[in-house]
Every structure is written in C-alpha cells, then in structure tokens.
Amino acid sequence: MESSAATRTANRSETTYERPEPAGAADGTPHPASQPSGARINRRPFWIAAALALTAVTWGAYGHWRRDALAAQTQHEVADVRPSVQLARATKTDAATNLTLPGNTAAFERAQIFARATGYIAERPVDIGSRVHAGELLARIVAPDLDQQLEQAKATLGQRQAALLQVVAVVNQTQANMDLARVTNGRTSALAHDGWATQQNADQSRLNLAAQNADLTSAQAGVTLAQANVQAQLATVHQLLELTGYEQVTAPFDGVVAARNVDVGDLISGTA
Numbered sequence: 001m002e003s004s005a006a007t008r009t010a011n012r013s014e015t016t017y018e019r020p021e022p023a024g025a026a027d028g029t030p031h032p033a034s035q036p037s038g039a040r041i042n043r044r045p046f047w048i049a050a051a052l053a054l055t056a057v058t059w060g061a062y063g064h065w066r067r068d069a070l071a072a073q074t075q076h077e078v079a080d081v082r083p084s085v086q087l088a089r090a091t092k093t094d095a096a097t098n099l100t101l102p103g104n105t106a107a108f109e110r111a112q113i114f115a116r117a118t119g120y121i122a123e124r125p126v127d128i129g130s131r132v133h134a135g136e137l138l139a140r141i142v143a144p145d146l147d148q149q150l151e152q153a154k155a156t157l158g159q160r161q162a163a164l165l166q167v168v169a170v171v172n173q174t175q176a177n178m179d180l181a182r183v184t185n186g187r188t189s190a191l192a193h194d195g196w197a198t199q200q201n202a203d204q205s206r207l208n209l210a211a212q213n214a215d216l217t218s219a220q221a222g223v224t225l226a227q228a229n230v231q232a233q234l235a236t237v238h239q240l241l242e243l244t245g246y247e248q249v250t251a252p253f254d255g256v257v258a259a260r261n262v263d264v265g266d267l268i269s270g271t272a
Helices: 002-014 044-080 144-194 199-245
Strands: 119-123 137-142 248-250
Touching: 119 144, 144 199
Parallel strands: none
Antiparallel strands: 119 137, 137 248
8 A cells, every 4th residue: 555655646746737828819929818917008097087078078068059049049038028018097086195205494594693893792682592583682792992993983083073174264264365365456456556556565465365365275175185084084983883883783584593602701703
C-alpha cells in the first residue's frame, strides 16, 4: 500500500496545468479579453454629460419658443380686445341728496393791525375772542417822544406866525412911507417947476419915492416867504397830529379779535 501511494504522489507532481491562449483575430490583433483590466475605457460619464447638455439645450429652446408664443398671443389679444362698458339708465328722483365735502372756514374781512406810533402799551381793553365794532379802542399807546415833537412843532408854528405878522407890519409901514414919499415928490416937483423949490430938492424927493417903492417890494417878498414858512410848519404840525392819532389803535371793522401779540407795558416800534 505504501508503494501505490507514493506512485500516485509522484504522478500528481509531474502533472502540469496550462491555460489555453485565447484565439486571436485573423490579423493577429489580440482579443479584448486578453487586455489588462486597467486599460479598459469607461464611456458612461460621457454619455451622461451629453444627455444633460442635450436636455439643457432643448429646455432653453423650448423656453424661448414659449416666450415668443406668449408675446405673440398677447399682441393679438391687445389688438383684438373690445372693452365692455356697463350702462345705467338715468332716472329722476325727488329725494334729497346729502353731499359732504371738505372745506375751510375763512373770514370775509381779515386785517393785521400794526402800530404807527412808537411808544409803550398803556391800555389793552380787548383780548382774543372779544367782539369789537368799527372804531372801538383796541389798544392805547403812550408816545412821549411823539407828543414832545408835536408840542415843539406847535411852538415853531407860533413863531412863524408871529414872524409873518411882523413882516406884514413892516409892509404896512413901508407902504405908508411910500405914500408920504409920493405926496412929497408931487409937491416938490410942482414947486421946482414953478421955481419955488430947487431942483435938488425935487431930485431928492423923487429918489426917496423910488427907495420907498423898493423897500415895499422887499417887504412884500418877506411876507410871501413868511407865509410859506407858516404853511410848511403847519403841514408838519398836521403830520404829527396824524401820528399822535395813531396812539389810539381802533378796530377797522366789526369782527372778532383772533390774535394778540402785545401786552400792557410792551415797547412798540411804529411802522412807516
């Protein structure tokens, strides 16, 4: 038994196994199965990328076509549109209709009253909301400077009037002297013509008459100047009287006091 087992072992070791070579192509090109596994090319990602690119191009072309189609459809709809109008038959009704509209209330007459005289507020008998009538006192202003100017203007007017009276008296005196010189000249001329007076006396009386006439003309011019001075000073007095009249601030028309910007004791600057 031992010899048989040894013989089988020897025969097994002598046996070799050889893998048959795959048959090649007729032209000697090796069969693909005979190439190494690392040299094979995987084409699946290429086909996937190509399919995705084709899908994107197709989707973009479809979107562009869809937009053009919608734009053309909109143009046709706008061109062929016919607006619908709802009509209602107008009927007459006797029922009253209330209409509420926004509005503002405004006075028929409105005036902002400013002081013309510069001074202090001495009295303010009315306030906001007071109803007043035209000419009613709103405020009284004490203006010492204006009152003093009025008194000074009146005094100056008295001086001008006195100067006028004085010039008028001079004119009257000059007129009397001229009348005397005229009579004397007439007598002296007659006596000199008859030889009872000298020619020198006649010339003196004639020249005295001419001098008195010149004095009368000058005195009359002085009267005219004095009268002009009196009129100018009288105008100044009237102006100051008008300004002192503005010390009494009165209402220009019937109404309601809507604003008050001064209090008793405030200093007011007159506006021109």
